[in-house]
Amino acid sequence: MEFLPQIAFLIIVATASxxxxxxxxxxxxxxxxxxxxxxxxxxxERWKTMLLVAFGQQKMFKRIIPAFLHFLIYAGFLVINLEVxxxxxxxxxxxxxxxxxxxxxxxxxxxxxxxxxxxxxxxSCFAFLIRRNVMKIKRFSGEEMRKWPTLDANLILxxxxxxxxxxxxxxxxxxxxxxxxDHYAQTGTFFFSSFLIPLFEGMSVSTLIFVERFxxxxxxxxxxxxxxxxTYSKHLHIAMAFPNTWYSxxxxxxxxxxxxxxxxxxxxxxxxxxxxxxxPPAEIARFGAKDVNDLSWVNIMNxxxxxxxxxxxxxxxxxxxxxxxSPRKIMMATRDxxxxxxxxxxxxxxxxxDGKSLLGDYITKEEINACTSCNACVEACPINxxxxxxxxxxxxxxxxxxxxxxxxxxxxxxxxxxSFSPWKFAPTDRFNWAEDLNKESK
Amino acid sequence: xSDQQLSVPTMAQMTAKGESPEVLFWVGCAGxxxxxxxxxxxxxxxxxxxxxxxxxxxxxxETCTGDPARRAGNEFLFQMQAIANIQVxxxxxxxxxxxxxxxxFNTLKNEYPELGGNYEVIHHSTFLQQLINEGKVGLKGxxxxxxxxxxxxxxxxxxxxNNIYDAPREVLEALDAELVEMKRCRTKGLCCGAGGAQMxxxxxxxDKEVNIERTEEALDxxxxxxxxxxxxxxxxxRDGVKSKEKEDTVAVMDLAELIAKNEGL
Numbered sequence: 001m002e003f004l005p006q007i008a009f010l011i012i013v014a015t016a017s018x019x020x021x022x023x024x025x026x027x028x029x030x031x032x033x034x035x036x037x038x039x040x041x042x043x044x045e046r047w048k049t050m051l052l053v054a055f056g057q058q059k060m061f062k063r064i065i066p067a068f069l070h071f072l073i074y075a076g077f078l079v080i081n082l083e084v085x086x087x088x089x090x091x092x093x094x095x096x097x098x099x100x101x102x103x104x105x106x107x108x109x110x111x112x113x114x115x116x117x118x119x120x121x122x123x124s125c126f127a128f129l130i131r132r133n134v135m136k137i138k139r140f141s142g143e144e145m146r147k148w149p150t151l152d153a154n155l156i157l158x159x160x161x162x163x164x165x166x167x168x169x170x171x172x173x174x175x176x177x178x179x180x181x182d183h184y185a186q187t188g189t190f191f192f193s194s195f196l197i198p199l200f201e202g203m204s205v206s207t208l209i210f211v212e213r214f215x216x217x218x219x220x221x222x223x224x225x226x227x228x229x230x231t232y233s234k235h236l237h238i239a240m241a242f243p244n245t246w247y248s249x250x251x252x253x254x255x256x257x258x259x260x261x262x263x264x265x266x267x268x269x270x271x272x273x274x275x276x277x278x279x280p281p282a283e284i285a286r287f288g289a290k291d292v293n294d295l296s297w298v299n300i301m302n303x304x305x306x307x308x309x310x311x312x313x314x315x316x317x318x319x320x321x322x323x324x325x326s327p328r329k330i331m332m333a334t335r336d337x338x339x340x341x342x343x344x345x346x347x348x349x350x351x352x353x354d355g356k357s358l359l360g361d362y363i364t365k366e367e368i369n370a371c372t373s374c375n376a377c378v379e380a381c382p383i384n385x386x387x388x389x390x391x392x393x394x395x396x397x398x399x400x401x402x403x404x405x406x407x408x409x410x411x412x413x414x415x416x417x418x419s420f421s422p423w424k425f426a427p428t429d430r431f432n433w434a435e436d437l438n439k440e441s442k
Numbered sequence: 443x444s445d446q447q448l449s450v451p452t453m454a455q456m457t458a459k460g461e462s463p464e465v466l467f468w469v470g471c472a473g474x475x476x477x478x479x480x481x482x483x484x485x486x487x488x489x490x491x492x493x494x495x496x497x498x499x500x501x502x503x504e505t506c507t508g509d510p511a512r513r514a515g516n517e518f519l520f521q522m523q524a525i526a527n528i529q530v531x532x533x534x535x536x537x538x539x540x541x542x543x544x545x546x547f548n549t550l551k552n553e554y555p556e557l558g559g560n561y562e563v564i565h566h567s568t569f570l571q572q573l574i575n576e577g578k579v580g581l582k583g584x585x586x587x588x589x590x591x592x593x594x595x596x597x598x599x600x601x602x603x604n605n606i607y608d609a610p611r612e613v614l615e616a617l618d619a620e621l622v623e624m625k626r627c628r629t630k631g632l633c634c635g636a637g638g639a640q641m642x643x644x645x646x647x648x649d650k651e652v653n654i655e656r657t658e659e660a661l662d663x664x665x666x667x668x669x670x671x672x673x674x675x676x677x678x679x680r681d682g683v684k685s686k687e688k689e690d691t692v693a694v695m696d697l698a699e700l701i702a703k704n705e706g707l
Contacts, residue, residue: 254603255552259517266521317633322649370646373638374598399515408643409514420505421471431501433480434450
């Protein structure tokens with residue numbers, strides 16, 4: 001029965017991988033409910049953006065304190081996961097700290113660095129818990145943050161704290177066992193976990209081995225569980241931030257994406273040669289967006305990348321003056337709707353045809369009408385999410401499919417059509433200002 | 443300047459004479475019809491005349507760029523306007539456009555190319571900055587605004603939308619004024635509340651109007667002049683100042699007006 005732990009480990013890793021694979025496939029499918037996007041141009045600029053914004057955390061550093069704390073967790077995550085490699089090899093091979101004999105003193109240095117990062121992660125997670133729950137930073141609250149989003153945020157921090165404690169406990173008990181059990185390699189002293197040694201001194205070797213093994217299993221199973229949990233959580237940004245920044249909008253923020261379908265129709269109306277005008281008209285898709293499938297897949301990926309940090313909402317002029325619009329909520333609603341449709345489709349259900357839609361059931365016209373298109377939300381997002389483009393697509397739907405834009409906007413449209421100005425002035429009066437020139441200058 | 447008659451050349455007149463101006467001044471609807479913003483148009487015309495640049499306007503041939511229609515979701519109307527405007531602009535073989543409206547600027551510069559309209563488009567803040575750098579206006583030293591406290595309200599459509607933050611500030615520095623920044627400025631600048639076609643409808647219900655929030659920030663700087671570079675910002679800030687009953691002590695002025703006044707135009 002000596003292979004039992006290895007078999008158990010293999011089964012656990014395989015099960016976790018299976019669930020992870022299924023979940024990733026589902027998210028991928030949900031994202032591709034959206035329409036194609038042409039964002040594969042300018043690849044060198046895209047790599048650069050990803051390196052700077054996601055890998056380099058460039059936009060986080062607009063707020064220095066959270067940026068620093070976040071950086072510690074981020075660096076800890078990247079580096080400590082190297083240790084997971086050893087965990088996996090040990091778990092499958094039945095070895096213990098397989099790298100220790102090969103790396104010698106360097107192993108001691110390496111694990112000490114990991115421990116330093118683990119402590120840094122602990123420090124940041126505690127600081128973040130205090131910021132969220134004691135200091136009550138405004139952007140962590142809001143209509144859309146009730147219940148699950150707030151619980152999710154706290155759960156992530158607590159899980160990370162427990163996982164870090166598991167590493168330190170494992171190292172502390174390991175140091176005590178070394179020399180008493182041949183299986184345990186000599187590793188030298190680990191600085192930070194040494195502080196935990198007094199907790200375990202005096203325990204029998206068998207108890208220490210139990211604690212050490214428990215911490216080892218707890219950490220690796222915890223990581224696997226966390227990996228699955230993350231796919232259901234706002235914490236998915238740890239993976240999605242990278243593709244999300246790669247596919248981000250590289251045009252000037254003020255530019256609204258063109259609708260080529262409309263261009264063709266307008267050109268035909270104006271009697272101009274239009275591209276493809278000789279071909280029979282393809283089935284015209286909906287103008288603008290009513291539901292998630294009308295958005296581009298980048299919009300939906302944006303939603304899956306959102307960490308709900310609320311920087312967008314805290315900068316939104318409509319939100320700060322008490323209006324219903326919250327860009328964060330736009331992103332959360334988009335993700336919720338994609339999840340709902342995906343779950344229904346996976347069960348062979350009605351999917352998009354369930355009588356509900358993103359606009360109306362998740363996002364109201366009042367919200368989208370309140371947007372000033374000022375791009376503050378786009379600027380504020382640390383990973384280049386673009387809530388504005390979703391809002392504008394919905395306005396297009398309301399305006400062109402429903403003809404249900406606010407009455408004063410319809411008035412403005414009419415003025416532009418008849419007087420060529422958003423205000424109702426006679427077009428022949430447009431140049432009257434020039435007459436004032438010499439009146440004034442005298 | 444005042445004893446001499448100024449005239450504003452139109453593209454049609456210029457073309458009839460077989461001339462083509464270096465730059466087209468795109469006046470915009472606000473610059474053409476809004477009583478307050480017409481003064482900005484006039485100030486800018488005076489500057490253009492003073493520096494002797496070859497320019498023209500479209501006059502009655504100019505129409506809305508379509509910006510508010512597109513932002514309110516009416517893509518059809520936007521493209522109708524855009525394509526018609528492009529036909530006019532291309533008909534006159536326009537190469538370079540200057541405009542005092544950031545919304546016109548953004549649309550002409552960023553959105554017309556995809557519909558076939560390719561021009562060099564500059565906002566008047568950049569244009570004025572270039573004139574200052576060339577020594578054609580400003581830097582008289584001890585002008586009307588010397589030492590006065592001026593705050594600059596970033597227009598979203600210049601700033602975040604097109605990354606123009608320095609040009610307007612350099613224009614103000616040329617006045618030898620004391621430039622004081624608001625709490626929220628540059629990339630974090632707060633919208634006046636009128637962009638995204640909000641200018642043309644009432645705001646949604648809330649606790650406060652955006653322009654009031656922004657005006658409070660501007661007044662907090664203690665500046666006597668709020669400088670703007672956008673007709674919508676100008677209207678919103680003026681309304682804000684009025685609602686705070688500060689219109690006697692705090693002026694809202696466009697960059698072109700400040701330069702024109704400094705030049706004694």
